[in-house]
Amino acid sequence: MHSHQLAEFTPRAQVQPNADLIRSATTTAARLLRMEGQVGTLSPGAHADLLVVDGNPLEDISVLTKPQEYLKHVIKAGTPV
Incomplete structure (x- = not known):
C-alpha cells in the first residue's frame, strides 16, 4: 500500500487547493x-526530512505524486540520502 x-x-487536488493538501500531510x-x-x-x-523536487507542487501536485520523475534529493535527519 505504500506505493x-x-x-x-x-x-483530492480536484476539490482542494494544493497548499491545503500539503498542509494536511504535514502540519495537520x-x-x-x-x-x-x-x-x-x-x-x-x-x-x-526534506524532499527536493524539480517543480512547484503548489502549481502541479504531480511533482509530489511521481517521485520517479520529479524527486531529486532526500535529506533525512539532516543527512542527504
Missing part, C-alpha cells in the same frame, strides 16, 4: 498525532 499513498493527492497530520513541533515542520529540534 499508493501519494496517489491520493491526485483526486502532526496536530492530529499530537506531535506539533516534532513532525510536519522544518524547525530546530524537529524530526524533519
Whole structure:
C-alpha cells in the first residue's frame, strides 16, 4: 500500500487547493498525532526530512505524486540520502 499513498493527492487536488493538501500531510497530520513541533515542520529540534523536487507542487501536485520523475534529493535527519 505504500506505493499508493501519494496517489491520493491526485483526486483530492480536484476539490482542494494544493497548499491545503500539503498542509494536511504535514502540519495537520502532526496536530492530529499530537506531535506539533516534532513532525510536519522544518524547525530546530524537529524530526524533519526534506524532499527536493524539480517543480512547484503548489502549481502541479504531480511533482509530489511521481517521485520517479520529479524527486531529486532526500535529506533525512539532516543527512542527504
